Amino acid sequence: QAVVTQEPSLTVSPGGTVTLTCGSTTGAVTSGHYPYWIQQKPGQAPRTLIFDTSYKHSWTPARFSGSLLGGKPALTLSGAQPEDEADYYCLLSFGTTRLFGGGTKLTVL
């Protein structure tokens, strides 16, 4: 079974830009894995920021964007705000199976 990998932690300065990535032990990730990016703040339910690689929900701040970079899904945050400090999870589909990555703890400092 595939394992979905993410950076365990990243730090970004307020106003700065950071890119989170997501990999699969099975090889390159494509749009056919329908990548999602999910944000979770302490004590809150998760919320989906990005689905199907790059699509945003109405509540997704414009400073977040999703893409594929070098065979990996990427979540780019441009102009980080203190309220963006959270855990970010990647979710990939492998046929009918869906797997989460271990999450990236993003610190805005």
Place this chain on the structure above:
Amino acid sequence: EVHFLESGGTLAQPGGSLRLSCAASGFILSGNGMSWVRQAPGKGLELVANSVYTGDTSYAESVKGRFTISRDESKNTLYLQMNSLRVEDTAVYYCSGHGGSSQWGQGTLVTVSS
């Protein structure tokens, strides 16, 4: 607006059974994918059960043979039948839609303990 409301979480004994419900509003379950996701205390997200729009289902290895995802489209409700519960099934359980309906509920807490 799409909303999901989970219920059914409670304290259960090891070896026992529970059925979780996820009531959907502003959204039609029929023909849409849905998932159950859990989060153990202090841990990350784990996809427990998945039901795609074709009706096909899949399960995490840790729950295969014990948990069953199903839906009652007349009630617009998703279910998770949990049998042979283990201490390690203790978690907050969330339901979530797929794609443009990938909202999340607030979760329901399942505690498995003797």
